[in-house]
Amino acid sequence: MxxxxxxxxxxxxxxxxxxxxxxxxxxxxxxxxxxxxxxxxxxxxxxxxxxxxxxxxxxxxxxxxxxxxxxxxxxxxYFVQKDLQKGWKECGHLFQLRPLGEVHEAVFKEIWHQSMEGSLNAPQSLNMDEQMESVKKEIGPSYISTCLTVYEKGQPIGVVMPHIEPGTTEEGRIFYFGLIPEARGKGKSTAVYSQGLALLKDKFGASYSVGATSIHNKPMLRVFEKCGFDYMDKxxxxxxxxxx
Known part of the structure; x- marks a missing residue:
């Protein structure tokens, strides 16, 4: 062997x-x-x-x-990649992204759960508590800065979870991104994801970002396209x- x-x-x-x-x-x-x-x-x-x-x-x-x-x-x-050193068109609408500490973990998990409703990705095998523990285990203490609840006009509308891939110093990934059902289909997804990419570059120090989503998740594939990602592999x- x-x-x-x-x-x-x-x-x-x-x-x-x-x-x-x-x-x-x-x-x-x-x-x-x-x-x-x-x-x-x-x-x-x-x-x-x-x-x-x-x-x-x-x-x-x-x-x-x-x-x-x-x-x-x-x-x-599909796996995709984007060079964060090259400029991209950032959306003008900025949402408020609140980390754990400003948002109770139970609230974050509830919004995360709602954001997964109707997902076009394959179903998860873990429940929400297991997924939260998985984030803590995989990312480590910095999970507090990674688990961000997205707010618009004081109301939570989704989650975005930027982090540096463990074992690397410059590979930025977004562990999960999603909006609650009521916030979808209103042109917000690309703006929120673009804001997450800006955080990866400016706060987390990433020079590039790798993303992945199911071939069936056409809305997320459009977000990648609008944000300037290049195809890597299936x-x-x-x-x-x-x-x-």
Whole structure:
């Protein structure tokens, strides 16, 4: 078993899940070996959900092997990237973004929950408490500055969660972004997301941002386009859930 395969990919470890990303440098055979190693690893034996992100370059044989290891296709996702050093058209309407400390965690979670209603992304396997714990575990103490509630005219309308990707110093990501149902379809999404990107650059020190969303989430894909993101790759999300 090639232990060095773990060094060739990226692990994201949260509450109740482990995800392997950046598998694109592997060969088909290495991906198959990695999936086998992943499911047999005693460190992950009790983890509720194991996830593999598999780029489009991998063949049918490798994908069938992964399925035989218990991984099921969960979603297809586009990855995009934007150079934050290049200027982009910032929207004039600025919303108030309040961090935890100014907003009670219970209020943030409730607005986050409402923002996920009717999502076009694949359904989450974690409940809100588990998702909150996952944010704290993955991002660390800076989660307080990441978990921002979006306010307009004194009323909460959504959440945006900018942060520096763990293990990097300049890769900005938005952990989650969404508006409550009543605030959608009114031209606010691009403005809020653009404000989140400005925070990534000016407050968090990111030089570029990576985003991802389901191929079915056309509204979010339009936001990426309007914000000037470039297409990177399409990946299939394979998930293996612990049987209970």
């Amino acid at each position: 090639n232990k060095n395969l773990y060094n060739s990919v990226k692990f994201v470890i949260g509450e109740g899940f482990v995800t392997i990303e950046e598998t694109g440098t592997l060969s088909d055979c290495e991906l198959m070996e990695l999936s086998n190693q992943f499911v047999r690893d005693p460190n992950f034996k009790e983890v509720k959900n194991l996830t593999l992100l598999v780029p489009a370059k991998f063949g049918k044989g490798a994908r069938n092997y992964i399925k035989n290891r218990g991984f099921k296709p969960h979603d297809e996702v 990946v299939t999300v394979y998930k293996r859930s612990l049987q209970t």
